[in-house]
Amino acid sequence: MEEAASLLHRFGDVASFYAGGTELLLVMKMGLTDLSHLVDLKRIDGLRSVSVSNGTLRIGGAATHREIESNPLVMEYAPAMVSVASRIANARVRAVGTLGGNLAFADPASDPATLLTALGACVEVRGTGDSRRTLPLEDLWVGAYQTALDHDELIEAVTIPVLKPGTSVAHERMKFQERPAITVTVSVTAVNGSIVDARVVVGAVAPVPRRLARAEYALVGLVAETTEAGVDLAGDAAADGVQLLDDSDEAGPYNRQLTRILVARTARQAIESALLV
Ligand SMILES: Cc1cc2nc3c(=O)[nH]c(=O)nc-3n(C[C@H](O)[C@H](O)[C@H](O)COP(=O)(O)OP(=O)(O)OC[C@H]3O[C@@H](n4cnc5c(N)ncnc54)[C@H](O)[C@@H]3O)c2cc1C
Incomplete structure (x- = not known):
């Protein structure tokens, strides 16, 4: 080396x-x-x-x-x-x-x-x-x-x-050509049926992958009954907060919508799996 x-x-x-x-x-x-x-x-x-x-x-x-x-x-x-x-x-x-x-x-x-x-x-x-x-x-x-x-x-x-006990990680992406157009990872930790820690990272639509603090905040405190509303809020927060590589009038709204949908979907997956454990 x-x-x-x-x-x-x-x-x-x-x-x-x-x-x-x-x-x-x-x-x-x-x-x-x-x-x-x-x-x-x-x-x-x-x-x-x-x-x-x-x-x-x-x-x-x-x-x-x-x-x-x-x-x-x-x-x-x-x-x-x-x-x-x-x-x-x-x-x-x-x-x-x-x-x-x-x-x-x-x-x-x-x-x-x-x-x-x-x-x-x-x-x-x-x-x-x-x-x-x-x-x-x-x-x-x-x-x-x-x-x-x-x-x-x-x-x-x-x-x-190594992951803390009670932690589940979900990673999703969408790709229309060879490489992903968007990548999302959500990691959540559950204790006694409630989410106590969350990380939400979005990449590919952004120049570098970054954690999105407001989306993470929307997930902390969720329990099974509030998950559906919470993941939608996290999707909205991520769509607002993501710094886009292409924020032009043509691509910007599309990339934000992609972020909204994929963050909600990935968060739902991570939370459902964490609450099952
Ligand atoms: C068709 C195609 C589809 C792909 N799809 C995906 C995908 O779906 N998801 C995804 O994540 N990636 C995707 N990739 C990217 C793929 O993961 C990378 O091409 C691969 O991991 C790069 O590693 P490499 O060893 O070939 O790098 P190289 O081509 O050998 O090097 C790339 C760069 O990194 C530098 N470098 C290499 N190793 C080191 C090191 N240890 N330390 C410092 N610098 C280093 C080199 O100097 C060079 O600048 C795709 C690539 C292709 C060609």
Whole structure:
């Protein structure tokens, strides 16, 4: 990892990390880069491993979507991640595309980005020498296709706190072409039949996935009888609060309506499952 980072440092802007190549090679074929050096991360020891310790699941940055969807530890400690990874793209992309590549490319149409933001995940970042830092996912992206990573920093791993008891997570998206047009994750925690904590994250319609505080507020305190009205309120709050990538007269109202419907639907699913447990 240190060698990979130092190669990026040495060759500067004409070098890039390379993992599955599912984004990078498309960009190169479109002639949007003038890269002369690719630094392959896939064979670096430990960069694809999955482990659990101290209540945290840790997934290596070069783990592929396929490896994630079939890993028993991920199945046990973050089942939502398995279901999301298994629905990404198609079998060919999942076989080579990596979690680190997905997050580092910062395409707004990312399923794991939205899910992992709701799960309170962090990225462990490695640079040259002994430079290391940990960033909450919310601080990784500064805009569409833009991250807070330095040129020579790589995502070593993603860490996901294991869910609190009584917590259910639902992730939904709608896609009309290859990539999702909207991604929504809702995570709720129920205690004695009532929702005591909620996280609502919307992505793809927005430049970066973000939590929507007013939508979360609408879900806290719900019980079975008030769920239907509460999820509609959360949908309205999300539609009002989301910062859209395209807020033009043509697309804005449509994207807000998409947000309203999908947040209500995903929240209903998460709450019903949390109240059943
Ligand atoms: C047809 C198609 C459909 C898709 N559908 C979906 C979908 O439904 N949902 C979804 O979420 N995604 C979707 N994707 C995106 C897919 O998940 C990503 O293409 C994939 O995960 C990127 O990983 P990669 O290893 O191929 O990245 P690469 O192409 O190798 O790299 C992408 C970028 O990340 C950098 N990079 C790679 N690894 C690291 C690292 N560890 N640290 C720092 N920088 C790194 C590279 O330098 C490059 O800039 C789709 C992609 C395609 C082609």
